[in-house]
Each structure stands twice: as C-alpha cells, then as structure tokens.
Amino acid sequence: xxxxxxxxxxxxxxxxxxxxxxxxxxxxxxxxxxxxxxxxxxxxxxxxxxxxxxxxxxxxxxxxxxxxxxxxxxxxxxxxxxxxxxxxxxxxxxxxx
Numbered sequence: 280x281x282x283x284x285x286x287x288x289x290x291x292x293x294x295x296x297x298x299x300x301x302x303x304x305x306x307x308x309x310x311x312x313x314x315x316x317x318x319x320x321x322x323x324x325x326x327x328x329x330x331x332x333x334x335x336x337x338x339x340x341x342x343x344x345x346x347x348x349x350x351x352x353x354x355x356x357x358x359x360x361x362x363x364x365x366x367x368x369x370x371x372x373x374x375x376x
Contacts, residue, residue: 296335304329305338312346319344 291297306325311317322339329337342348 301336302332302334303336303338304332304334307340308343310340310343310346314346315344318346 295302304325306322306329308318308321308325310321322337322343325339326337
C-alpha cells in the first residue's frame with residue numbers, strides 16, 4: 280500500500296495522518312487450498328480497492344496467500360517451501376508498495 284503523508288496545506292488539521300492515525304482496511308478473500316497464485320490475485324483485487332479508498336494498510340487473514348491450514352504447514356515441510364517459492368505478493372503493482 281502506498282504511504283500516506285500528512286497534508287501540508289490549510290486543511291492539514293483535517294488529515295488523520297497529521298494526528299498519528301492511519302486508515303486500515305481488512306479483507307476476507309476466498310482462499311484456494313494450495314494455490315498461492317490464485318490467492319495472491321484475490322488479495323490483489325482487495326488491495327486495489329483498499330488503495331482507491333485511501334487505506335494505507337490492508338489486513339489479510341493468516342496464511343491466506345499459501346492457502347494452507349497451520350496443521351498442513353507443520354506436518355508437510357515441502358508444502359511450506361513450495362508456498363514460499365510461489366508467493367506472488369511481490370508482484371503487486373508498484374504503486375501499492
């Protein structure tokens with residue numbers, strides 16, 4: 280998400296960033312088991328909407344990119360390494376980072 284900066288103009292007081300606050304968005308994307316590419320694309324859709332709405336941070340559910348339950352990750356080391364290798368979060372548009 281793009282960093283939001285306090286306004287420097289006459290409306291500076293009206294900016295929530297001037298007072299140390301930040302606009303946060305949360306999402307609950309549909310998660311596809313063992314499909315990090317589809318999960319990243321789904322989260323990217325929410326990231327675009329959050330950015331357009333002025334959010335500086337987007338909260339996502341834990342393990343939403345990998346699509347695995349914690350017991351899957353603890354029991355299967357290969358699944359965890361494949362999920363890390365295929366993460367697409369870095370491929371989000373540059374204007375969101």
